[in-house]
Amino acid sequence: MEKLIINGGNKLYGEVDISGAKNAAVAIIPAAIMASDKKCIIDNIPDIEDVHCLERILKSLGCNVIKEKNTIEIDSTNLTNTNACTEDVRRMRASYYFIGALLGRFGKARVDLPGGCPIGVRPIDQHIKGFEALGADVVIEHGAVIIKADKLVGTKIFFDVVSVGATINVMLAATLAEGVTVLENVAKEPHVVDVANFLNSMGANVKGAGTDVIKIFGVKKLKGCNYSVIPDQIEAGTYMIATSACGGEVTIKNIIPKHLESMSAKLMETGVKIIPNGDSIKVISSGNLKGVNVKTLPYPGFPTDIQQPMTALLCVAKGRSIVNESIWENRFKHVDELKKMGAAVKVEGKTAIVDGVQKLTGAVVKATDLRAGAAMVIAALMAFGTSEVEGIEHIDRGYPHIEDKFKMLGADIKRVKK
Ligand code: EPU
Numbered sequence: 001m002e003k004l005i006i007n008g009g010n011k012l013y014g015e016v017d018i019s020g021a022k023n024a025a026v027a028i029i030p031a032a033i034m035a036s037d038k039k040c041i042i043d044n045i046p047d048i049e050d051v052h053c054l055e056r057i058l059k060s061l062g063c064n065v066i067k068e069k070n071t072i073e074i075d076s077t078n079l080t081n082t083n084a085c086t087e088d089v090r091r092m093r094a095s096y097y098f099i100g101a102l103l104g105r106f107g108k109a110r111v112d113l114p115g116g117c118p119i120g121v122r123p124i125d126q127h128i129k130g131f132e133a134l135g136a137d138v139v140i141e142h143g144a145v146i147i148k149a150d151k152l153v154g155t156k157i158f159f160d161v162v163s164v165g166a167t168i169n170v171m172l173a174a175t176l177a178e179g180v181t182v183l184e185n186v187a188k189e190p191h192v193v194d195v196a197n198f199l200n201s202m203g204a205n206v207k208g209a210g211t212d213v214i215k216i217f218g219v220k221k222l223k224g225c226n227y228s229v230i231p232d233q234i235e236a237g238t239y240m241i242a243t244s245a246c247g248g249e250v251t252i253k254n255i256i257p258k259h260l261e262s263m264s265a266k267l268m269e270t271g272v273k274i275i276p277n278g279d280s281i282k283v284i285s286s287g288n289l290k291g292v293n294v295k296t297l298p299y300p301g302f303p304t305d306i307q308q309p310m311t312a313l314l315c316v317a318k319g320r321s322i323v324n325e326s327i328w329e330n331r332f333k334h335v336d337e338l339k340k341m342g343a344a345v346k347v348e349g350k351t352a353i354v355d356g357v358q359k360l361t362g363a364v365v366k367a368t369d370l371r372a373g374a375a376m377v378i379a380a381l382m383a384f385g386t387s388e389v390e391g392i393e394h395i396d397r398g399y400p401h402i403e404d405k406f407k408m409l410g411a412d413i414k415r416v417k418k
Contacts, residue, residue: 001390001393001417001418002392002393002415002416002417002418003388003389003390003392003415003416003418004377004380004388004389004392004395004402004403004413004414004415004416005386005387005388005413005414005415005416006362006377006380006381006383006386006387006388006389006411006412006413007362007385007386007412007413008360008362008380008381008382008383008384008385008386008387008412009382009383009384009385010246010381010410010411010412011246011247011248011287011410012242012243012246012247012248012249012250012381012406012409012410012411013248013249013250013409013410014250014251014408014409014410015250015251015252015253015408016239016250016251016252016253016405016408016409017253017254017405018231018232018235018236018239018252018253018254018255019044019046019047019048019070019231019232019235019400020043020044020045020046020070020228020229020230020231020232021046021190021191021194021229021230021231021232021233021234021235022046022048022050022051022232022234022235022398023094023164023189023191023232023234023305024190024191024194024195024229024230024232025042025045025046025050025051025229026050026051026054026092026093026094026097027094027097027168027172027191027195028042028194028195028198028227028229029042029045029051029054029055029058029072029074030054030057030094030095030097030098030100030101030172031097031101031172031195031198031199031202032074032076032202032224033058033061033063033074033076033079033098033101033102033105034076034101034104034105034172034175034176034199034202034222035074035076035077035202035222035223035224035225036076036077036105036221036222036223037077037221037222037223037224038077038223038224038225039064039073039074039075039076039077039224040073040074040075040076040202040224040225040226040227041071041072041073041224041225041226041227042071042072042073042074042198042226042227042228042229043070043071043226043227043228043229044070044228044229044230044231045067045070045071045072045229046070046229046232046235046400047070047400047401048396048397048398048399048400049393049396049397049398050092050094050397050398051072053088053091053092053095054088054092054094054095055067055072056086056088057084057086057088057089057095057098058074058076060084060086060088061076061079061081061083061084061098062078062079062080062081063075063076063079064076074224075224077224079105082102082106082108082109082110083109083110083111084098084102084109084110084111084112085110085111085112085144086112089111089112089114090112090113090114090115090143091115092114092115092116092397093114093115093116093117093122093165094114094116094165095111095112095114096111096113096114096124096127096145096165096169097165097168097169097172098111099111099127099131099145099147099169100127100131100168100169100170100171100172100173101172101173103131103136103147103149103152103172103173104152104172104173104174104175104176104177105176105222107148107149107150107151107152108147108148108149109145109146109147110144110145110146110147111144111145111147112143112144112145113140113143113144113145117369117370117371117394118330118333118368118369119328119330119331119333119369120328120329120330120331121329124145124165124166126159126160126161126163126165126166127163127165127166127169127170128145129157129159129160129166130157130159130166130169130170130173130183131147131149131169131170131173133155133157134149134152134153134154134155134157134170134173134174134177134181135149135150135151135152135153135177136148136149136152136173137149151177151178152173152174152176152177152178152218153177153178153179154174154177154178154179154180154181154182154216154217154218155181155182156181156182156184157170157181157182157183157184158184158185159183159184159185159186160185161185162185162186162187162298163187164187164189164191164192164298166187167183167186167187167192167214168187168191168192168195170183171183171192171195171196171199171206171209171214171216172195172199174216174218175199175204175205175206175216175218175219175222176218176219176220176221176222177216177218178218179217179218180215180216180217180218181215181216181218182213182214182215182216183213183214183215183216184212184213185212186212186213186214187298187299188209188210188211188212188298188299188300189298189299190210190230190233190256190259190299191230192209192210193209193210194229194230195209196209196210196214197209197227198225198227199222201225201226201227202222202223202224202225203219203221203222203223203225204216204219204222205217205218205219230256230259231254231255231256231259233255233256233259233260233263233303234303234305234306234371234398235398235399235400236252236255236259236260236281237260237263237303237305237306237309238306238309238374238378238399239252239283239405239409240252240260240263240264240267240274240281240283241263241267241306241309241310241312241313241378242309242377242378242381242406242409243272243283243285243409244267244270244272244283244285244289244313245285245287245289245312245313245316245378245381245382246285246287246378246381246382246411247285247286247287247288248284248285248287248409248410249282249283249284249285250282250283250409251280251281251282251283252280252281252282252283253279253280254279254280255279255280255281256279257276257279257281260281261300262300262301262302262303263302263303263306263310264276264281266292266294266302266310267283269290269292270289270290270291270292270313270317271285271286271288271289271290272284272285272289273285287382288318289313289316289317289318290317290318290319291314291317291318291319291320291321291354291356292314292317292321293321293322293323293324294307294310294314294321294322294323294324295323295324295326296324296325296326296327297326297327298327304325304326304327304328304331305371306371307323307325307331307371308331308334308371308372308374308375309371309374309375309378310323311323311332311334311335311338311345311352311354311375312334312338312375312376312378312379313378314354314356315338315341315343315344315345315354315356315357315360315379316356316357316358316359316360316382317354317356318356319355319356320353320354320355320356321353321354321356322351322352322353322354323351323352323353323354324350324351325350325351325352326350329350331369331371332347332352333368333369333372334368334371334372334375334376335347335352337365337366337368337372337375337376337379338360338365338375338376338379340363340364340365341360341361341362341363341365341379341380341383341387342357342359342360342361343357343360343379344356344357359382359383359384360379360382360383360384361383361384361385362380362383362384362385362386362387363383363387363388364387364388364390365379365380365387365388365389365390366389366390366391367389367390367391367392367394367395368391368394369394370394370395370397370398370399371398372394373389373391373392373394373395373399374395374399374402376389377389377395377402377406377413381406381411381413390418392415403415
């Protein structure tokens with residue numbers, strides 16, 4: 001077990017490179033097994049535990065996998081195994097993409113139900129509704145999804161809720177269905193577009209990703225390709241918020257400014273200066289911020305995945321801020337930890353009422369999930385005194401080398417064995 005020791009109070013200065021997007025990579029890697037001809041070579045893969053977990057799942061299925069720095073080579077041409085039932089599958093959320101990928105390629109799969117961050121009920125009914133509409137039979141037995149189809153046939157599917165996972169998963173299977181599939185009320189996140197672009201590089205014919213309607217013209221087979229994952233908008237947002245909260249001047253490199261617009265707009269409302277410049281963005285902050293109201297929404301709205309870091313920042317912003325979490329019903333576990341540092345936050349259902357305090361003070365706190373972990377690191381970086389952040393295995397699932405990146409910006413942070 002490891003933890004982070006952080007001496008707060010340093011302003012942040014310098015440059016930070018943003019890695020490839022976790023939520024794109026964790027879909028693209030399972031999608032790569034749909035290539036029955038030639039291997040996939042995928043670049044800008046983030047060095048995070050969720051990716052390591054997927055590598056192990058690919059190997060357990062029988063794929064040849066070579067990982068070198070930020071590039072992963074996946075050769076699944078000889079793949080025949082359609083059973084993904086391991087501890088790693090049960091541990092992470094994105095393993096559900098093996099259902100769509102295996103169903104598309106082989107017409108069948110047995111995949112253990114996924115795990116992931118404890119941020120609320122996380123059903124997969126919309127994924128199943130989509131697979132069934134394509135012609136698959138689905139049963140859930142002994143904790144696994146068992147799915148089978150004589151053939152998949154394109155159809156029109158209207159999702160009841162906007163779901164990133166269901167949009168991507170059904171899109172995967174539909175690329176190899178017969179005829180045309182129309183997906184309506186879909187998620188428009190940049191990673192949905194990235195997965196569609198990856199599928200098209202493999203020979204699929206997917207149109208409209210990034211809008212409310214995705215049209216998929218089924219093809220007979222997919223082949224390997226070379227691809228590079230988009231930058232992580234949430235990692236970028238995390239460093240933007242940290243700089244805003246601590247004060248300082250940081251250039252955040254290797255990003256797509258368009259993907260950060262809702263976060264940039266909100267941070268500017270708090271009084272921070274944001275200057276986009278090509279594929280980087282400069283954040284300049286005095287550290288004296290004013291409170292704002294935030295409501296999380298599907299893209300292009302303010303991302304739920306940045307709500308927890310933003311709540312940490314608002315703890316020291318002047319006045320009252322109201323944070324409304326509209327995607328997940330249990331994403332305020334970080335609030336109890338923030339209170340240990342002197343924050344004045346009250347949670348009522350899906351709303352947090354934050355009254356800004358002069359300063360936070362260092363404490364022993366816990367990362368209860370991935371983004372709660374980022375919130376704790378930010379709170380500790382701006383707090384007076386020393387903090388210990390425990391539960392950092394959650395942080396390692398989604399943030400590559402977080403302590404090294406913050407150290408480069410002048411933070412006093414180190415990882416130690418517990
Ligand atoms: N939902 C359903 N039925 C479904 C699927 C979703 O009711 O079949 C509901 C959920 O309960 C939730 C809403 O729809 O209220 C949105 O869920 P979505 O399916 O979009 O979430 P997800 O695919 O499980 C991904 C990310 C999450 C991120 C959400 C929302 C991955 C692996 N995970 O989850 O990322 O919060 O989209 O943007 O892509 C994170 O990175 O920290 C993280 C939790």
